[in-house]
Amino acid sequence: MEKVLGVDIGGTKIRMGIIDASGQIIYEEKIPTIIPLYPYLEENILRILVEQPEVQAIGIGTHGFVDPKQGKVIYAAETLPGWTDTPVKEWLEKATGKRVEVENDANVVALAEAKFGAAQGLNRVVVLTLGTGLGGGVIWDGKLLSGGPHGGAAELGHMILYPNGVKCACGRLGCSEMYVSGTALQRRIKEAGLPVTPPELFENAKTDPAANKVVEEFTADLALVISSLQAAFDMEMVIIGGGVSEAADLWMASLQEKLATVLLNPVPVEVARFENDAGILGAALLVLEN
CATH class of the missing domain: 3.30.420.40 (ATPase, nucleotide binding domain)
Structure with missing residues (x-):
């Protein structure tokens, strides 16, 4: 074999x-x-x-x-x-x-999830990996959308979410990954003056209003990113992976609430099967x- x-x-x-x-x-x-x-x-x-x-x-x-x-x-x-x-x-x-x-x-990651994981059998899927940055993978009619003249197809973390916003490692201002990633969460926590790690933040959000506010802002931004991607790809499913997805059971309800107000059509959001x-x-x- x-x-x-x-x-x-x-x-x-x-x-x-x-x-x-x-x-x-x-x-x-x-x-x-x-x-x-x-x-x-x-x-x-x-x-x-x-x-x-x-x-x-x-x-x-x-x-x-x-x-x-x-x-x-x-x-x-x-x-x-x-x-x-x-x-x-x-x-x-x-x-x-x-x-x-x-x-x-x-x-x-998108390939793995489409072949063996949460998106098995689906033709149009967007995968977001929330780790150090915000990675993106798109399965389009069963095939990986990739390459491009500069290797930049499906670099979803570099769609600008807030014009003139926080400076990204790519040198531009306001990229999505500066608001929706593990690194972005650490920055948000620091700005809020909270002495916690991202996993602790999600846990504390149940009882601490300051922590809850950070989580709500994070899920609102993630919902906006997903909404823009739906307008471009009209995907059958969104899969979320990366380190931040490990605490998804603590923030998924907040994300679903935000998505209800910004999506054109309902779309299922699943956590990556393979982590x-x-x-x-x-x-x-x-x-x-x-």
């Missing part, structure tokens, strides 16, 4: 897993993200290939704008210094002798499916 290596590259950690054709994760490990990234990534992939010689191909999901045809990182913010312009596919194929495919990390495994599963699907 075919076995492939799925690699999920984030700002703080890299997850690697070996996956078979049925989507079973046979082996996985987690290593810290170390800069300079490419030589470190190659070294660790080669190590795994020695230990697991049955791996036939490698799929990689990474933070940043990606040209999937060239398998090249077009732009990565300061989260991954020096990663911009890295021809990951070309270099890794040369180093390993195996087929390599590269995609944006939120796009691979932390979606990245490696989706990366593996880049090479399992073809």
Whole structure:
């Protein structure tokens, strides 16, 4: 049975897993993200290939704008210094002798959820990953909407939500990810003068009016983002993943309340089925499916 290596590259950690054709994760490990990234990534992939010689191909999901045809990182913010312009596919194929495919990390989460997860059998799905930033993945008529001349298709976190708002890592003002992400929540908490972490914030919101106000503002902004995406894609479902989704049971009712007033038509919102495994599963699907 075919076995492939799925690699999920984030700002703080890299997850690697070996996956078979049925989507079973046979082996996985987690290593810290170390800069300079490419030589470190190659070294660790080669190590795994020695230990697991049955791996036939490698799929990689990474933070940043990606040209999937060239398998090249077009732009990565300061989260991954020096990663911009890295021809990951070309270099890794040369180093390993195996087929390599590269995609944006939120796009691979969308693939995993469409194939094995919450959106199984649906044709039009929008996935939002609320982590360090706000990632986006769009399944359009069953296929991943990706690439574009600058690798920026479905970079939903960089739709401007508040003109002249908070400065984003991309250099512009008011991007959605500055209001709807884990980092945005930390900023909101700090501005409100609350001595809590995001998970504590959601818990405290049940009894503390100041915490509740932060949560209400956050869910109102998330509802606006979803409403704009519905106008563009008229999706059958929205799936929310990333670290912030782990507390979704504490804020989902607030989001549904806000959505009722801004949506054109009702749309189901589900939490990503795979949570932390979606990245490696989706990366593996880049090479399992073809």
